Amino acid sequence: MIEGRPLLGGVELGGTKCVCLLGTGADxxxxxxxxxxxxxxxxxLSRIEEILRNGMALHGPIRALGVACFGxxxxxxxxxxxxxxxxxxxxxxxxxxxxxxxxSAFDVxxxxxxxxxxxxxxxxxxxxxxxxxxxxxxxVGTGVGVGLVVNxxxxxxxxxxxxxxxxxxxxxxxGWPGACAYHGDCVEGLASGxxxxxxxxVPAHLxxxxxxxxxxxxxxLAQLLHTLVLATAPRRILVGGGVxxxxxxxxxxxxxxxxxxxxxxxxxxxxxxxxxxxxxxxGLGALAGPSGALALAADxxx
Numbered sequence: 001m002i003e004g005r006p007l008l009g010g011v012e013l014g015g016t017k018c019v020c021l022l023g024t025g026a027d028x029x030x031x032x033x034x035x036x037x038x039x040x041x042x043x044x045l046s047r048i049e050e051i052l053r054n055g056m057a058l059h060g061p062i063r064a065l066g067v068a069c070f071g072x073x074x075x076x077x078x079x080x081x082x083x084x085x086x087x088x089x090x091x092x093x094x095x096x097x098x099x100x101x102x103x104s105a106f107d108v109x110x111x112x113x114x115x116x117x118x119x120x121x122x123x124x125x126x127x128x129x130x131x132x133x134x135x136x137x138x139x140v141g142t143g144v145g146v147g148l149v150v151n152x153x154x155x156x157x158x159x160x161x162x163x164x165x166x167x168x169x170x171x172x173x174x175g176w177p178g179a180c181a182y183h184g185d186c187v188e189g190l191a192s193g194x195x196x197x198x199x200x201x202v203p204a205h206l207x208x209x210x211x212x213x214x215x216x217x218x219x220x221l222a223q224l225l226h227t228l229v230l231a232t233a234p235r236r237i238l239v240g241g242g243v244x245x246x247x248x249x250x251x252x253x254x255x256x257x258x259x260x261x262x263x264x265x266x267x268x269x270x271x272x273x274x275x276x277x278x279x280x281x282x283g284l285g286a287l288a289g290p291s292g293a294l295a296l297a298a299d300x301x302x
Contacts, residue, residue: 002028006063006301009052009106010293012115013037013069013098015090015142019290020048022055022062025298026126026284026291031055039092049105066111066296068118068289069098070143075113075160083112111296115139117154118292119240119282120147125295128238128283136234137282139241139289140221140250144188150232164188168223169261171216191220193243205246217243218250222257225279229262235272240282240289248281255279 005024012019018037023029033051038044056062072086083099099112113121120137123129129137129149137147144164148155155161165186179198180189189195196204200213207213221239228234244250255275262268272278282288 007060008294008297009055009062009065009108010290010297011048011052011065011067011069011102012118012290012293013048013067014115014289015070018044018048019293020051020055021290021294022052022059023294025294026122026287029290029294030059032290037090039090041093041096041098045098045101049102052106062106062108062297064109064111064297064300065102065106066118066293066298066300067098067102068113068115068292068296071114071145071160072162073112073114073160075156076158083110109297109300109302111298111300113154113296114145114147114160115289115292116145116147117160118147118296119284119288120149120154120238120292121295121299122284122288122291123238123282124149125298126284126291127288128280129236130283132235134232134234135236135238136228136232137288138221138224138228138237138239140191140239140243141193141241143194144192144221144224144241146224146228148228148232148234155232163224163227164192166224166227168220168227171219174216174219176216187220187224191217191224193241196243204243209247209249214247214250215253218253219257221250222254222261225254225258226261229258229266229268233271236277237279238282238288239279240285244281245286251279251281 010021022031074081074084085096129135133152146163178185178189179195193204
């Protein structure tokens with residue numbers, strides 16, 4: 001543990017697994033343990049509490065706790081259900097009061113936001129967005145989400161952005177109905193790991209790189225990038241998550257299809273520099289998500 005820096009606790013609560021951490025930052029992690037998310041919130045949260053307490057027994061008390069959680073979430077601070085998972089597609093987790101449960105268990109300042117917003121904060125603090133006031137972090141995994149930073153602050157309104165569920169222009173000739181339980185062929189319904197596996201009939205990591213499903217996924221994700229570019233003009237877009245970790249060759253496909261989609265309306269290269277340095281992998285790699293929980297904890301410190 002780096003002397004002089006407060007010990008923080010972090011929980012990245014994802015749709016498939018939860019990562020529990022103790023550390024002072026992305027460069028100094030003392031404990032990192034994963035558990036399956038499962039369909040029983042009480043069992044999962046009890047295991048998370050146990051892991052954090054065991055870590056504190058070895059390394060000392062934490063000064064703050066950050067929770068980066070899958071959504072949708074109630075993030076209205078004055079709401080009686082602040083920190084609750086609302087209409088999630090994850091079985092068993094509807095209306096789970098995650099923040100209240102963990103706040104009660106540890107009684108320290110709590111930072112709570114979406115998993116992708118946490119990852120965006122981590123990239124701005126320690127990763128590929130250091131020094132940028134406007135950027136986006138896109139995660140492509142079990143679902144598709146976007147953490148959006150505008151003028152140095154996370155974009156929040158009545159809730160948080162859910163850009164993974166936008167409707168898009170489909171690739172010509174593609175009539176597959178999509179896999180989203182709510183919207184069918186939104187971006188998440190076409191390009192998440194879940195959707196890719198459903199379309200191909202096998203898990204995403206078993207699909208050959210030359211399979212046409214990747215071109216279709218890249219097209220949907222490029223449509224999402226098109227929307228981001230025109231909506232908030234981010235100075236950089238970071239694209240991470242489990243699917244991109246397994247298939248980094250998706251990035252050049254997305255860059256190419258983004259330019260094709262913009263069709264010369266913007267000279268993106270002149271505005272942002274080298275496109276290869278504009279749509280990029282996260283600087284923290286696979287640690288972006290877990291480190292997001294520590295970034296939320298750091299922001300919650302008095």
